[in-house]
Amino acid sequence: MKIFGLFQLNLKVFIIKFLLLLSCCWLIIGLGNLEHNLAWAETKTLLTLEILQSRIEQPIQKEGIDTIDLSNFIIDLSNKNPEFNQQFYQQLQTKLIRSNKPIVLDFSQTLIKGKFEAKDLGISTRLAEGALSSLLNPLEQETIKEYSQLSLQPGEQIPTVNIIRSGLKFQQTEFTDQVDFNNSFCLQKIIATEAKFRQESNWINSIFVREIDFSNTRFQKEANFSYSNFGSKVKFVGGQFLAQANFNNSYFQNKLDFQSASFEQLLDFNNSNFEGLVNLSKSDFKQRVIFIKSRFQESLLMINSIFEGMVDFRDTFFKKPIDLQDSIILEQINLSNAVFAPQTKINVAGLGFDSDVAKIIGETGIIGKIINVPILEGNEIILRNLIRNFRRLEQIPDANQLEYQREKLRLKQLGSQIIAVSWQTIFSLSWLGKILAWLGLSLVLLLGNYGTNFSLVFAVGLIAIAFFSLLFWFVDRYRRRVPKPIVPNRYETICIVSSYWALTLFGIIGIFQATDRPWLTLACLAIILLPIPALLLIRLYSQGRYHNLLDLTYFVEDGSMRQFRLMLGRLPIIPRFPFFRDRYEPILWERKWNWLNYYDLSLNNLLKFGFNDIRLRDRDLPGIVATLVWYQWALGVLYIILLLWTLSRTIPGLNLLIYF
Structure with a gap:
């Protein structure tokens, strides 16, 4: 008991020491981050009204454009400093309004405290x-007219908009509010690469004439x-969205690039x-992605992306291809009621599904x-899962x-493997086996789409x-x-x-x-139907x-009954037993409807199945005639197998074994 008590005491001491050690580690890490943030802030200068006025009056040249350099500052726009807040916006606005040349406001590597308006x-x-x-020059007015609807309906209120004439740089800028x-x-570019938005950023109902770049930017709250x-x-390349990202009811006239971005919450493009091209490749989507009732005029790329939530494309229009190559789907992609242009395809090569x-x-x-x-190799599991x-x-x-596409x-x-065989291995058993497999698969694909198209099988049978x-x-x-x-x-x-041409025409149309x-x-x-009968006919009429x-x-019918019947086991020759032979009589040549007997024989x-059991007579019968009938009968065995197989694959529940 004493040993057990000592063991319990030592265990408690160990746990306490471990927790203290863990707490110290977290404290050291926190102090390190705090020290880093303080050091980062200490390298910046607090922007004052004097410095602001100096920078406004003495813009610098960057890339040939006048630039008001407000980079590497701490700008306090909080309510604690209302006078500076008012003067900051007023002085900048006055400069931007009066300038006849393009100006860029550069807030790069600046810490902006308070709400940015x-x-x-x-x-x-x-x-x-x-x-x-x-105050707007003619070019700016023309641009505004191009992007805005200036004609109003009767009774409609005139909208008001805020025109920002200057370019904006927020490279590595941090917004605390x-x-x-x-x-x-x-009207000009907005460059906000590697920026940080700690609070909500509101860009609703805005128009961006030039390029905007938010690459590697971090949105901690809703954007x-x-x-x-x-x-x-x-561009939102490498962007991090820790909260909801809303782009619903927006219009993108050029390329949209979200490559390597991550979304922790809902992404809404409703x-x-x-x-233009939409690139969502190499991105990680933790929650739902919504594209309901959207329109894609160019390709949608989602290569090597991870979708952990549902992706909703309901009622969406696609004009160009969709690429899901090497992506991973963990929940659902909904394409219900989506409209696809004739050239639209969804590439699922390498899809994790x-x-x-x-x-x-x-x-x-x-x-x-x-x-x-595009190819079968490496995609068989994907096709099977789909x-x-x-x-x-x-x-x-x-x-x-999809089964038809797979085959x-x-x-x-198989064709590539047959062609790639070296001369030394031609006519080997494996090569001949591949030839036979290729021929058999070709027939099944061409005559029935691999048992997936009853209409095609029926049309072939009709001909x-x-x-x-x-x-x-x-x-x-x-x-x-x-x-x-x-x-x-x-x-x-x-x-x-005339009946032959009518049925053949219907079959060809089908x-x-x-x-x-x-x-x-x-x-x-044609290869199946024509060569052998043609050779036999030439031989028959030449001799x-x-x-x-x-x-x-040459043909006799069962005269004991006239009824529709199935004849799966029937052979095209009359039996030898006299009792059965007595029932078979020659078909009636002299009747006007005699030509229908030949259709009945072909159906048999x-x-x-057929309406009469019509067979070959067995006395004084040319061998060529018998060969023709037996040839069709043999083709009929193969055809009925193809037909029943097709029906079992196209009627749900008829053959449950094909589901596995």
């Missing part, structure tokens, strides 16, 4: 035709640029217009076509579109049915012309040919509407037909 540096004027201040640029019209107009480049947590939401049938990756994302949202067309990339990858129906009719009805003609009548010929590569699909279909039962049809072979 930009309106007290400018010229207050009403924005109406003929109401602009006479609020900064107010509300309702300002800034509000709402309802503002930016006429030139806007209902804003972007005429976990479908179990994050989501990408968009309009069904649209968002899947917009998402894009496919799962849309399947869980029950957006099957979008999931299928197109796989086909391209195949029409082609083989015409082929079987021609082989069966056009036997010879001499000595005794065995040919169809004119009515039957017109019916079968292919052009259903796929982005219609000519390749038609070429693939002639001299068999028995020459004037009797390709789709495995």
Whole structure:
């Protein structure tokens, strides 16, 4: 017990010593920061009225422009010094108003205490035709007219704006209190790199004609640029926003650059217009980012950025590409009701996206076509997660579109591997395997978009049915012309040919509407349908037909019943057993509707259903005719597999295994 008590006592002593040591460390760090701040402040001179007047009367030249140098000062604009506060703004305003040349106010490396009021540096004027201040020169008045709406509606109040004629430099400037640029019209540049805003900064309803640069600037409280107009480049490169950043209802006429910026709270661009490039790359967004009802006329770059909160693009218009390459999404990107121009794509190459947590939401049938990756290598996991994302949202067309895109990339990858093989390894088993895989994947992509496009599969089947129906009719009805003609009548010929062209035309139109590569699909279909039947027909008619039962049809039908039926296991030849053979009778050549029997036969072979069970006779049958029918039957087996597979992938819930 004594040992245990000593152990407890030693433990308490250790904890107390550790806490004392930790407190000392924090105290040393705090004193170090305080000492640094005091040393930084001691290097600056307190601005007095005498110094201010001297600097105003003796501006210096910087970059060829008259500059009032107020850098490296401590400027006290707090309520404790009202006389200096009043004289500070009054003297600067008088100088700026009376000057006929551009002037820059340089507050670089200055500590500004108290509220900074930009309106007290400018010229207050009403924005109406003929109401602009006479203190403004013609060029300035023309600029104001260009950026402002001077025509008023009846009963509308004339707005007033504060014109700031001078350029402003706030490089490494620190503001301890609020900064107010509300309702300002800034005609010159504002450079505020590495500045610090400890309190709220208000830039609402302002117009910035020239470039503004807030690179590496720190906003510790809310920065509000709402309802503002930016006429030139806007830079917030490396900016730190520790509180909410508001840019809603703003208009950016040139490039907007937020590269390497960090946002601890909400970033709001709601209902804003972007005429130039928007760069949000390498940035960190801790909370929500809002772009609702905004318009992007140029590209939106969000490369290698981290989105920890929701990104909202609802009802937003995109004219150019969106780049999310190598970014990380931890919650949700909402693109509901967004409008995309035809050339708009979303690059998700290297995107960090976990479908179990994050989501990408968009309009069904649209968002899947917009998402894009350039290559398959390194992006298979991303595509798989995105496919799962849309399947869980029950957006099957979008999931299928991404699968189609993935397999197109796989086909391209296989093609590159086949071409890159050295001469020594050509015709090896692995190379031949890749060739077969490439051919099979090409067929599935061209004829069905990898089982994702039922309309395309149906259009392909329509053309195949029409082609083989015409082929079987021609082989069966056009036997010879001499000595005794065995040919169809004119009515039957017109019916079968016109129906063939009508169905083929519908199929071609369907292919052009259903796929982005219609000519390749038609070429693939022609390779499947034409060569073998053409060779067989040439052989058949070149050697002639001299068999028995020459004037009797090659096809028989089950005469025991007429009904719509499925015939998945049916073979195109009549059975040998006499009891079953008695049910099959030759199709009726002399009937006007006889040409429909050939469509029924083609349906039986390709789709495995029909209205009559029509098969080949097995006596005095040319082998070439049998080969043609069996060829279509074999194609029908492959086609019905493609059709059922496509249906299982396009109808939600039909086959749950494809979700994994």
